[in-house]
Amino acid sequence: MTVSDSTAPLPEERRAHVVELLRRRGVVRVSDLAAELDVSVITVRRDIALLSSQGLVRRVRGGAVLHGEAAPAERGAAEAPTEQRLTIGMVVPSLHYYWPDVIRGVREAADAAGARIVLRGASYHAADESRQLARLVESGGVDGLLVAPTTTGDDGEALVRWLQDAGVPVVLIERAATVGPYQEAMESVMSDHALGASMAVRHLASLGHRRIGVITTRQSPTSPHVRRGWRRACEELGLDGAPDADTVDVRDPEWAGVLEDLLDACVSSGTTALLVHSDPEAIGLVQRCQERGVRVPEDMAVVTYDDELAELCDPPLTAVRPPKGAIGRAAFELLAARLADPDPERPAHRVVVEPRLIVRASSRP
The missing domain is CATH 3.40.50.2300 (Response regulator)
Structure with a gap:
């Protein structure tokens, strides 16, 4: 029986129908219920979730059974509501x-x-x-x-x-x-990520750096965590102010100008170390430093965040590696x-x- 739009049951009636079908059949697939009730799979899944929370049914892979009943596969039957592979x-x-x-x-x-x-x-x-x-x-x-x-x-x-x-x-x-x-x-x-950024700052501080800046890309969901860890570590270590940039990434046409301004700010503030998220931006930074005669790491130490490409840079980049x-x-x-x-x-x-x-x-x- 397929329920037409003009006779579509109320949610309570639909869920009662689900329970009745389970009583009669023992187990029902989600896809079969969706077709029979003429509703979406998501609607059926929500109904089953609600009935499960009420203790009326139990979810099994691909479907449901009445609470306290076993699915066919659990009883050793030849058929199951769906393939048993998760x-x-x-x-x-x-x-x-x-x-x-x-x-x-x-x-x-x-x-x-x-x-x-x-x-x-x-x-x-x-x-x-x-x-x-x-x-x-x-x-x-x-x-x-x-x-x-x-x-x-x-x-x-x-x-x-x-x-x-x-x-x-x-x-x-x-x-x-x-x-x-x-x-x-x-x-x-x-x-x-905040801990990873903090580790990078503490590593740089242990080498004697007192002005440690940060560069992040505003498009990345990771950037706020990196910035939080950088800021917290700088405050705890009493480090001086340094460039703090949340900006475009290396693919943006504005990147070259942004990078130039950032390096100018590093020179004027006496910044000697930078934490950069992520690898492409850090590699671009190192390349521009070399073009300007800023030596890495002698004049500017760099730590990148991600460690996807860091080892390929010249010099290879110190990196925070998330445990992907x-x-x-x-x-x-x-x-x-x-x-x-x-x-x-x-x-x-x-x-x-x-x-x-x-x-x-x-x-x-």
Whole structure:
């Protein structure tokens, strides 16, 4: 029976129909319910999530059973509501920089667990991320989501609300967000970027630098954390003021002029060390220093944040290396734990992983 638009039941009636179908059939697939009730997969997932929180049903992969009942596969039956292999949707903002190592970490953990990853690349825009996520969820083929979404601005805030109501467990990667009237945290796994920046400042200070500046790119979601760690370490160490720039990245036509102004500010202020996010900007900085006769590290020590390309620079760059592979593995394991324990009272988990400082020639005495 397919419910037409003119006879579409109220939400309470629809959920009661779901419970009745489960009584009759034992187990029902999400995709079958969506087709039978003529609603979206997301709507069905939300209904099941609500019924689960009320103790009426229990979620299983791809569907639901009545609370206290076993799914066919759990009873040893020949059929199950879906293929028993866990399927995780993953959406990241880039497939080329930073994120490949995170993806490899997820793949390693998924392979060890016999799970499948469905990967989608986006473009640091909430609209693109929303489209990719909606396609994954509405397909009915994913059990949970790993996502690095845009969380700021009106579109980012709307995307966070959508994720909260998507009807499948979600773990944020290298992002943090809060939801609801009490601003409860969503589950997440993040590098401690502020700590990494602080480590860089303390390394430079240990070499005798008293004026340590920072350059970040305003487009990067990591920049606020880097700046917070830099500022905190400078205050704790009593370091003098130095250039503090949150600006365009190396791809912007204005970058060359911005870089020139920054180096002028370093010379006039007596700044002798810089923390730069990220590698392309740090490499561009070193190249321009050399063109201007500013020696690295003798006149200007440089530490970069990310360590994607840092070792290829001349001189090789000291770098803060976020634990990208460990982030991916931890994110998968957190989502798998959530799927294994669908108890609505399970508290949200936020995992923070420490980065490493890799000392190279750009900051050695």
